[in-house]
Amino acid sequence: MVRVFGRKRVVILGGGPGGTMVANHLARRFNGSLTGDRVEIVQITACTKHTYQPGFLFVALGDAPLEHFERDQASLLLPGIRLVVDPAESIDPQAGHVITESGAVYAYDYLIIATGSYPDPSAVPGLAQGALGFYTAEDAVRLREALGRFEKGRIVLTVDVPHKCPVAPLEMVLSLDAYFRRMGRRHDVELVYTYPINRVHSLPQVAEWAQAEFERREIRWETFFNVDRVDPEQRVVYSAEGGEYPYDLLISVPPHRGAPVVAASGLGDEQGFVPTDRYTLRGAGLENVYVVGDATNLPVSKAGSTAHYEADIVADNVAAAIAGEPALRRYDGKVFCFIEAGDDRGTYIEFSYTRPPRPAPASVMLHQFKMAYNEMYWLSARGVL
Numbered sequence: 001m002v003r004v005f006g007r008k009r010v011v012i013l014g015g016g017p018g019g020t021m022v023a024n025h026l027a028r029r030f031n032g033s034l035t036g037d038r039v040e041i042v043q044i045t046a047c048t049k050h051t052y053q054p055g056f057l058f059v060a061l062g063d064a065p066l067e068h069f070e071r072d073q074a075s076l077l078l079p080g081i082r083l084v085v086d087p088a089e090s091i092d093p094q095a096g097h098v099i100t101e102s103g104a105v106y107a108y109d110y111l112i113i114a115t116g117s118y119p120d121p122s123a124v125p126g127l128a129q130g131a132l133g134f135y136t137a138e139d140a141v142r143l144r145e146a147l148g149r150f151e152k153g154r155i156v157l158t159v160d161v162p163h164k165c166p167v168a169p170l171e172m173v174l175s176l177d178a179y180f181r182r183m184g185r186r187h188d189v190e191l192v193y194t195y196p197i198n199r200v201h202s203l204p205q206v207a208e209w210a211q212a213e214f215e216r217r218e219i220r221w222e223t224f225f226n227v228d229r230v231d232p233e234q235r236v237v238y239s240a241e242g243g244e245y246p247y248d249l250l251i252s253v254p255p256h257r258g259a260p261v262v263a264a265s266g267l268g269d270e271q272g273f274v275p276t277d278r279y280t281l282r283g284a285g286l287e288n289v290y291v292v293g294d295a296t297n298l299p300v301s302k303a304g305s306t307a308h309y310e311a312d313i314v315a316d317n318v319a320a321a322i323a324g325e326p327a328l329r330r331y332d333g334k335v336f337c338f339i340e341a342g343d344d345r346g347t348y349i350e351f352s353y354t355r356p357p358r359p360a361p362a363s364v365m366l367h368q369f370k371m372a373y374n375e376m377y378w379l380s381a382r383g384v385l
């Protein structure tokens with residue numbers, strides 16, 4: 001149990017993995033002393049539901065319904081944590097408070113920003129009208145319906161940066177290959193994958209692994225393809241480099257931005273991500289403000305595992321600060337990602353600021369680990385795993 005000097009309020013913005021794990025880890029560290037007169041943990045979020053986003057891949061492919069990956073946010077929080085479903089409209093670090101859409105004002109001693117990242121199809125002309133996606137619940141359901149109707153032709157999957165889960169587009173195109181082969185229709189479908197830089201993934205080791213998979217499965221790819229515009233009527237996607245692909249079905253991973261509240265509060269960089277110290281996870285130049293998960297501007301993958309490792313460190317450091325002790329733990333950039341490779345096979349990568357990833361050969365066992373983690377995620381969210 002952490003000793004506390006005076007009453008402290010920790011406000012956590014966001015009810016995704018980052019915000020939920022910080023809340024639960026902190027509650028555990030205070031071990032039952034969440035009486036409100038000593039430490040109060042308030043989680044402010046935008047939605048009563050908590051959705052496990054890696055499930056969108058399986059929803060889009062028709063392997064599971066969306067509801068399988070949803071829980072009530074309240075059911076994931078340890079007793080004593082106060083849940084407020086009322087999106088934050090502004091953050092004022094000088095005044096030390098957050099104002100929500102309903103006009104309520106929440107003063108804080110410590111603030112954790114865990115408001116995530118979001119695809120922004122409006123950043124590319126024609127993308128919203130011409131492309132489907134799988135990075136939101138609604139998009140994943142729409143893609144499932146479109147795949148159900150798709151008979152033959154060219155499917156183009158374009159990727160823009162930055163985006164969360166850097167391996168998910170690879171998982172989607174490899175899974176589509178397996179999906180159409182399973183149905184005996186692969187010869188009717190041409191699969192094309194585009195990527196903005198000079199290889200098929202930002203991490204060279206992952207790009208090498210994926211390119212070998214693409215060659216083996218006859219998936220066509222094009223690099224240096226920065227999506228410039230889409231003509232939804234002619235069904236053509238154009239790149240800034242002068243490339244173009246006519247398509248029958250366009251699936252896009254649009255560029256991502258931080259939550260609007262970050263930009264509205266003047267706390268974001270040009271993409272709406274909060275400048276964050278890569279080791280301490282404090283908001284740069286901000287007093288008693290920490291940032292977790294996709295909301296940071298850190299040069300690491302925007303992934304649930306990143307949020308998981310960061311949440312543990314931030315909870316320890318905030319608990320130490322509340323107890324008047326030095327905040328000693330540092331984040332080393334650790335990320336862990338399973339990669340679904342189709343055909344019930346999978347691999348994984350683990351890396352950090354200094355350690356590059358080395359994808360293991362894809363196997364059935366690693367696929368099964370990924371499937372098992374999909375079910376165990378809810379324990380992670382509760383801070384048990």
Ligand SMILES: Cc1cc2nc3c(=O)[nH]c(=O)nc-3n(C[C@H](O)[C@H](O)[C@H](O)COP(=O)(O)OP(=O)(O)OC[C@H]3O[C@@H](n4cnc5c(N)ncnc54)[C@H](O)[C@@H]3O)c2cc1C
Binds near residue numbers: 045136303
């Ligand atoms: C298709 C897909 C596949 C993925 N696969 C993997 C994978 O295999 N492995 C992996 O590690 N990661 C994966 N990810 C990424 C992972 O889901 C995210 O990185 C993770 O959810 C980030 O957690 P977060 O808490 O930072 O943000 P989020 O989960 O996005 O949560 C943000 C929270 O902030 C809330 N919020 C937003 N605005 C406000 C506001 N104004 N006020 C209050 N609350 C607000 C939202 O309601 C939400 O609760 C995948 C993502 C997608 C889309």
